[in-house]
Amino acid sequence: MKRDVLERVLWSLSIDRFSKEKFKENPEKFLGRFPLDAEDVRMILEFDVKKLQEVGVNPMLTMGYWIEMSPDRQMSSYNKKLGSESEYSASIKG
Amino acid sequence: MAQIVGGFLVPHDPVMFVAGDAAPADKAEKVWGAFETCAQRLADSGATTVIIVGNDHYMLFGTTCLPKYCIATGHLEGPLDQLPGLKRGQIENNEALATAIAEHGAENGFDWSVARSFTTDHSFSIPHQLIVRRAEELSGRSIAAIPVYLASAVDPYITTERSRELGAQMNAAIEAFAGDDKVAVIGSGGISHWVGTKESGKVNEAFDRRVIDSCCSLDMDGLASLSNEEILEEGGNGAMEIRNFLCAMAAVNPVSTDLVEYQPVPEWVTGLGFIELKVA
Numbered sequence: 001m002k003r004d005v006l007e008r009v010l011w012s013l014s015i016d017r018f019s020k021e022k023f024k025e026n027p028e029k030f031l032g033r034f035p036l037d038a039e040d041v042r043m044i045l046e047f048d049v050k051k052l053q054e055v056g057v058n059p060m061l062t063m064g065y066w067i068e069m070s071p072d073r074q075m076s077s078y079n080k081k082l083g084s085e086s087e088y089s090a091s092i093k094g
Numbered sequence: 095m096a097q098i099v100g101g102f103l104v105p106h107d108p109v110m111f112v113a114g115d116a117a118p119a120d121k122a123e124k125v126w127g128a129f130e131t132c133a134q135r136l137a138d139s140g141a142t143t144v145i146i147v148g149n150d151h152y153m154l155f156g157t158t159c160l161p162k163y164c165i166a167t168g169h170l171e172g173p174l175d176q177l178p179g180l181k182r183g184q185i186e187n188n189e190a191l192a193t194a195i196a197e198h199g200a201e202n203g204f205d206w207s208v209a210r211s212f213t214t215d216h217s218f219s220i221p222h223q224l225i226v227r228r229a230e231e232l233s234g235r236s237i238a239a240i241p242v243y244l245a246s247a248v249d250p251y252i253t254t255e256r257s258r259e260l261g262a263q264m265n266a267a268i269e270a271f272a273g274d275d276k277v278a279v280i281g282s283g284g285i286s287h288w289v290g291t292k293e294s295g296k297v298n299e300a301f302d303r304r305v306i307d308s309c310c311s312l313d314m315d316g317l318a319s320l321s322n323e324e325i326l327e328e329g330g331n332g333a334m335e336i337r338n339f340l341c342a343m344a345a346v347n348p349v350s351t352d353l354v355e356y357q358p359v360p361e362w363v364t365g366l367g368f369i370e371l372k373v374a
Binding site for chain 2: 007012058061083088090
């Protein structure tokens with residue numbers, strides 16, 4: 001159940017322009033419309049992609065939301081968050 | 095009646111477009127050259143329609159509906175995920191054949207999801223631009239394209255066996271289609287690659303060779319017998335795309351194959367294989 005809602009939120013933040021704008025304006029308010037607990041909200045706000053994957057979120061969504069919404073949007077930072085030193089990524093945004 | 099004239103198994107690696115210079119020049123040249131070889135062979139085949147079997151990357155289909163298999167029967171444009179050198183545009187579909195495949199399926203135990211107006215992603219649009227559009231340039235004739243999307247990247251995955259069965263149903267539908275279309279089928283997918291995970295950049299050449307050997311020897315049983323766990327462990331989440339290969343192989347029902355190229359390219363995060371499926 002937890003994964004389902006998290007994936008819905010991350011898909012919205014990866015694809016949907018309206019959701020992206022609302023998240024940028026007020027992330028807590030945007031997340032408040034979903035049935036998320038405090039840990040869910042923390043994972044999303046802190047871009048904790050490692051933990052999100054551990055609870056079952058599809059890595060394509062953690063990558064997509066990172067590219068679209070994270071502060072630096074760099075895949076090297078994403079890899080470090082996952083605990084990887086890889087300099088390569090499958091990002092479609094370069 | 096429509097005729098199947100062949101097919102190809104090729105990658106759809108977006109990193110080639112966004113970080114083209116990252117790969118060693120000799121490898122890059124071979125990969126781009128392999129696409130050109132496939133385009134020339136498609137042009138020579140006389141194909142008038144190409145079916146491209148790809149998969150969503152959790153962009154097109156959201157959490158509200160995740161089809162196991164989907165065919166676009168109407169208006170077509172793409173890709174959603176534009177890349178440098180790969181811009182969105184309108185695409186000519188073969189609506190009559192696509193509809194016939196879906197209707198044939200409904201009568202034979204395959205309940206296709208259909209997209210009446212569809213936007214592709216890069217899994218369709220990379221081979222479409224580099225092979226189909228290029229074959230149009232080389233041949234001087236128009237080639238329509240039909241997208242088939244399998245659940246190969248987002249679970250619940252279509253099973254390998256169902257992918258193969260679906261390809262066989264496509265084969266039967268094409269051969270029963272009352273048109274003079276000459277049809278080729280492209281299976282679009284990388285071999286080993288890890289997308290968005292901490293292993294990203296790893297390429298397992300041994301696994302890639304195993305998949306290529308199965309494809310080239312037309313060992314669909316061997317390919318279909320790979321478990322999800324085995325694929326995920328040895329080839330990564332991206333390698334689940336070998337379902338697209340299985341479907342295309344069954345759709346073409348080839349008598350022989352030709353390995354056009356294989357390059358393991360960690361810089362492009364993928365084992366990249368190119369195989370021609372020959373019907374004569």
